Structure formats: structure tokens, C-alpha cells
Amino acid sequence: MLTKLFKVSLLTSICAGIVVAQTDSGGRSGPGNDDLIAHLNLTDTQVTCLDTNKTAFRSAVASSLEQLRDLQRQLREAAGAGQDTTSIQSQIDSLRASIQSTQTTYISSARGCLTSAQQTQINQLVQAETLLQEVRQGIGLLLLQSTEERPDGLFSGGRGGPGRGRR
Numbered sequence: 001m002l003t004k005l006f007k008v009s010l011l012t013s014i015c016a017g018i019v020v021a022q023t024d025s026g027g028r029s030g031p032g033n034d035d036l037i038a039h040l041n042l043t044d045t046q047v048t049c050l051d052t053n054k055t056a057f058r059s060a061v062a063s064s065l066e067q068l069r070d071l072q073r074q075l076r077e078a079a080g081a082g083q084d085t086t087s088i089q090s091q092i093d094s095l096r097a098s099i100q101s102t103q104t105t106y107i108s109s110a111r112g113c114l115t116s117a118q119q120t121q122i123n124q125l126v127q128a129e130t131l132l133q134e135v136r137q138g139i140g141l142l143l144l145q146s147t148e149e150r151p152d153g154l155f156s157g158g159r160g161g162p163g164r165g166r167r
Contacts, residue, residue, distance in 0.1 A: 039121065041118070042114075068092065072092065
């Protein structure tokens with residue numbers, strides 16, 4: 001039970017981290033998005049539209065993320081005390097679903113900032129994203145070579161060997 005609880009807590013923390021990472025506190029789309037901006041050939045107006053949408057999303061989920069962190073703390077404490085965690089886990093699951101629903105709404109809104117050609121390019125990126133795990137496994141089995149530049153040499157992937165652990 002404790003192992004399952006740990007895994008669920010870890011997964012929940014990762015999900016919350018992903019949402020927080022997707023909603024960084026930067027005001028402008030900054031250097032981290034330059035490749036995507038160039039790939040989609042976004043105009044300044046479109047970037048502003050996307051930034052405004054991202055800021056609105058951050059505001060919309062801020063209290064939910066705070067509640068999620070509080071519930072995760074309660075879950076850890078209850079598990080440590082050997083208490084029943086079913087109710088807390090149910091609240092966490094509900095809150096995560098709510099955050100994901102809100103995110104889906106804002107993704108639709110963000111796509112409204114794009115032209116139809118750019119939306120097609122986004123759909124192609126979604127298709128490519130579904131293959132990332134297979135690519136990582138192919139790199140791990142030396143069937144593929146990573147296109148990422150690695151400043152510290154061939155075995156820069158850390159604990160997992162070449163091409164692993166840095167993404």
C-alpha cells in the first residue's frame with residue numbers, strides 16, 4: 001500500500017510540476033520558445049495572444065495548484081501515520097482532472113491564436129510527440145543517434161547510459 005501511495009504521490013507531483021513548468025512565470029515567450037516561434041512563423045501579435053492566454057491559464061489554475069500541493073502534503077502525512085488516504089486521494093484525482101480540463105480549454109483558446117496552416121503544423125507536432133518514447137528507446141538500444149548536442153561527450157546521459165536521463 002505504501003509503495004502504491006508513494007508512486008501515486010510521485011506521479012501527482014510530476015503532473016503538478018509539468019503544469020507549473022508549462023506555466024512559467026516569464027512574461028514573454030522568451031528564448032525557450034524561439035524554435036517553436038520560428039517553426040510556426042508566429043507574428044508578434046500571435047506571440048502576444050499566446051502569452052496572454054498562458055497568463056490567464058496560470059491565473060485560472062493558481063489556487064488549484066496550491067490546493068494540490070496542500071493535499072499532497074496531507075496525503076504524505078496521513079500515509080506516514082497509517083491513516084486511510086482514500087478520501088484525500090479522491091480529492092487529488094478530482095483536482096487533477098479539473099486542472100487538466102482547464103488546461104484543455106486554454107489549449108483550445110491558444111490554438112485560436114493560430115492560422116489554419118499553423119494549426120496543421122501543431123497537429124504534426126502532436127503526432128511527433130507520440131513517438132518520443134520510441135525514439136528514446138531506439139537511442140538506448142543504439143538503433144538511433146540523438147540529434148541533440150551534448151556538451152560533455154558520448155556518455156552524457158547520466159545513470160541510464162547514452163541518450164538517457166537528460167530530457
